[in-house]
Amino acid sequence: MSTASVPLPNWIAYGVIPLLNLLVAFLISGFVVWLIGENPLDALVLLLQGALGSGRGIGFTLFHATSFIFTGLSVAIAIHAGLFNIGSEGQAYIGGLGAALVALALDHYVPWYVTMPFAVIGAAVFGAAWAFIPAWLQAKRGSHVVITTIMFNFIAAALMVYLLVHVLIVPGKMAPETRTFLPGGQLPTLEWVMNLFGSKLEDAPLNVSFLIALVMAFLVWVLIWRTRLGYEMRTLGVSPTAAVYAGIPYARTVIVAMLLSGGLAGMMALNPVMGASARLQVEFVGGAGFVGIAVSLMGRNHPLGIVLAAILFGILYQGGAELSFDMPNITRDMIVVIQGLVILFAGALEYMFRPAFVRIYQTFAKV
């Protein structure tokens, strides 16, 4: 008989199976490391030391995690409404334009804490605007949001290269980037938090946007599970026909969910653009939008899970960078391999072990 409809207790469905999936992903990653002639356990130790062994390492880990929290929340909020937003990458890219324009406009006149709220709004509005057309096409014309958001990633990339090469570039410079923001357009580091723990950040760019990300994670939790809009989105995600029958407006909910998703993706830009490099550069997103997919899947689309998964990916990114110094055979691209495996096992193959667990569970539950 089919095992798909047999219910499993929560601790198996949401605890054991996801952990087992992750474990398999990491075992295969270890196998790849072994295949290229390195010791996987040594690699793991080096990775953890690089990511968590110093204040600087932790700072970089949390810096990467900040971006992934934003993009993970972006993907998750769309998934709750039954939409798959692959466009977080492009929305974050355009969000960077919003943040940079605010920073360029205000940094001469006001301190950072005045710039910050406007930059948050600017990044979110630009990111949301980039999500609006795919959202509208999905809601009104039935064009598949997956396809349109992929297309919009490429359009965003072309647009931003054009703007940086022809419009925003500093006259006389070769590098396609804006001028460096003054301190009024930068987000300060969280040095003081590190000092509380008696540690030093050194050159790690962990900044205030980490706190913004945590606030956003909380707000997303409130939105999804404690508001009417969140309820409507979840209903739509579970069954669009039931949602429409219950009087939930389909088009409006789809568009609002995608705007929120795009806005969160856009805010990701605060971290690299205003927190780290203090200028808008080509390809500053660097795949964080796609990592968001892995983070969201791994965190089971729950804000708490997303924060934890984002930190895990932060560890992988920072630890992987350090690891590639010690083991030159393992390039930074190893992270991309792990990411792919996590998406495969935690996402696409999430039901692989389920039939086996159902059988085991039924054998024991009968007693």
Added chain:
Amino acid sequence: MDYFDILISVLGSTIRLSIPLIFTALAGLFSERAGIFDIGLEGKMLVSAFASACIAYLTGSPWIGLAGGIATSVAFSLIHGFASITCRGNQIVSGVAINFFVAGITIVLGQAWFGQGGRTPQLDASGRFSPIVLPGADAMRGVPVIGPIYADVISGNNILTYLAFAAVPISWWILYRTRFGLRLRAVGENPGAVDTAGISVSWLRYRAVICAGILCGFSGTYLAIAQSASFIQNMSAGKGYIALAALIFAKWKPVPVMFACLLFGFLDAFSNFMQGKSVPFVGEVPVQIFQALPYILTCILLAGFIGVANPPKAGGVPYTKER
């Protein structure tokens, strides 16, 4: 350079740039007409490029390289099939996962095996598919108009180019004139009906993704050992997604797929040609416009402003036999 020479050179590079798109879009056609969305076209193309370059380097034979590229690509198709058919997982997530895994593993293995920063070693002429000069190409060159077109556009391509154009009618014939094709299209529209007729939905869909794997194997091999002489990291550079766009632009039909790929290939060739040139009254046209144009056109099409693009009805939905 007079306009005719320019046209010939742009057409020639249009052909070269369209070939990987045609193979890949046809791969997507088989998969998606059977109801399996395939975002992983890009990854399969890249992994077969890597595999074919490695194997052609080790054996010195492009044909064994091609076989290796196809085998690797089919293996990844089967992973996608296992996730989306047997495990009823999310097909888009599975495709995204394959793209990531491949983007990383090709560089990691390439670096570990060859130590050239993710490249594979340069192949000499015997390890690649070289251009074929069709009979009479040189004799025809003197003939006005037709001569240069025959000599520089039609002749002088490698065997895979001609195979790509042959693959279009073959795919059409398989999909529209064979029992397998009829069932494949049916399983993408209404798998329940196919199941009721006593035909295995899973096996049919597995065969469809294997077809997709074979075609992606051709496109990756073309990139690595026909168009270039080695694998370069991320050498597919979004072509898998352009092919996906072309597939949608062609409304999931084989012959229009070829024209859509030629159009997108032409845009690519034209943007390369326009780089740094200025147009009267307009000035220099940014190349980014041409780069974005395939995606913009596809979105406009999807919006229903140029006809209607109806995807296969059961696309993306895992088939559950019973509850």
